[in-house]
Amino acid sequence: MIVPIIFLIICIVGSFFTGLPFSFLFDEMVIRLARNLILVISLILPVITGLGLNFAITLGAIAGQIALIIITNFTIGGFRGFILSILISTPFAILFGYLVGKVLNKARGKEMITSMVLGFFANGIYQLVFLLFAGTIIPIRNKDLLLTSGVGIKNTIDLANIKYALDFLIPFGKVSEKLGQYPVTTLLVALFVFLLLNYFLKTKLGQDMRAVGHDIEIARVSGINVERTRIISVIISTVLAAWGQIIFLQNIGTMQTYASHEQVGLFAVASLLVGGATVEKASWKEALIGTFLFHFLFVISPLAGQNLLGNAQIGEYFRAFVAYGVIGLALVLHAWEKDKARTRLSDTEAK
């Protein structure tokens, strides 16, 4: 519990230096929680299954963006467009998740670094497809999507058609004006996913995942198909990430075609770890606390940097440092503990 407490202290101290009113921070945080929660939740299952932090949710984000490009191509908007993009993204995400699971099964013990490199690799393929093939091999109907040369998707795609399609689906604004400002529907969906995940972990498959995460060999002996369980875990993670990315982008309203997905893995993983999760243990509590603290820091750090050190740039870099640093630190601490446990074990063996 030490990590979230440290971050809470940094956040509280930092927020004093920003001089921002509490109401502004509160509004900002509610919006950011709604935006990011599902992406962070998508990491929980692989952790439980013993795959560590799945940096390859980047592929899920890519699946989501492919769906968004498709619905923009056919200019389908509103809630109908949103649901359609969810439906289109799912088969892509299942396929990607299956491939990621296969690869990770081959790289046992090195899952995290492999999933990270997989994310980079997929990014390369994605760029190849949408820079070179779109407009040439893949016909694009909507010419607004293409670069002026007619080949390749534009760097920025306007998603005005589906902006807030989910956030304000249920018109809470009619109940009370204040409530209408917040993306209540999205928060409800996140809550629903939380509940679903909790229920899932109680099913047979969910218990199998816990068993595999606990000890692969024992799980295998007790008749669990380890490889299959691990792949299913990654598939669910990837699908959730695809949905999460669509929900994220419908709130933002524009999509950076070649950048929106790049940092997804990094920020989601950092959020989860800030919440006190480890490489082996994560639950919805850590996801919620971590998303809140990490994004709070995100909001305040440029202003705090400006006011404390007279340079907003420092705050920006500090933010990046925190994101990378917290992942590095969590990994070091985790590997350290494991190493200690192993030494203790061999000591008792020697006796």
Added chain:
Amino acid sequence: MKDFINRFGFPRLIIIIFLILLMAVAIYLDIPLSGLITDILVRFGMNAILVLAMVPGIQAGIGLNFNIPLGIICGLIGALISVEFKLQGFVGLFASILIAIPLAIITGFFYGKMLNRVKGQEMTVGNYVGYSVVSFMCIFWLLAPFRSPELIWAYGGSGLRVTVSLESSIRHVLNNFLAFNIGNITVPTGLILFFALFALIIWLYSRSHKGLSMIVAGSNEKFALSNGIDVDKERIKGTVISTVLAAIGIIVYSQAFGFLQLYNAPLYSAMPAAAAILIGGASIKRASIAHVIIGTLLFQSLLVIALPVINVIAEGSMSEVIRIIVSNGIILYALTREGGKAA
């Protein structure tokens, strides 16, 4: 035939075929080959020492050293100090290296200590420790007390420039040393000799008694222990040498490039170096000087030839995309192979 492919390595075969294809297209498109060959030679010399930095890491058993940004930052500090004091030519070059080496030894030592506590997770940990060091140094570059107008923004803005020109200090010192022309091809003799020097040192070291005990420690921990080798110490040694080589490597790279790249530039520097040595035939358990030379040559040729060819037939940023796919693809391939087999 199948046996041949297995021995030669499947990805290497694809890359060579792709390279030959690109070359054929280049000739067909009348792109001057002499220019391409000059570029390949320069890029080889620029990158080879950074790739060489991977060797001691792999030999000592810490896998691909994804934390070479640590060494790179030491090298950048060395170069910055030498520019600050207006040192030029070889004096500047050697001053940069002499300042960078002790820094790299110290940071490499502590990083090695840390790696000994996280055995089995060195690559993931190294990657993120490297990233956090780079972003921490971004803050340092903003606040660092450098005064030379070459280094800081001319007006407005604070801190060091994003790219520092080396025009008036060490630009092309090594490239131009003993350089000669064969037809239209310029051979950067100094650059290549400098790499050869370090390659020789590393090669001699790996033949020596000390080097051998490092390799044994890296390849079989239990066997090393039973022979009285202090595995942890050998691993630290490998990490330190790797970090020092990275520091020297970036100075050589920068003098050929003509600029020092600060801030986020070192962030992704480990990937191309790791990819190059794997393309050369190394695995995450085994690496030699030959892997460095073959790998760097293949990887850089691919990048150099792809650029003009692809600019003719497709959009501009395509060669960057190829770089991403090839370098990450080969790393992925190596990670998914059984421990000892070559990539």
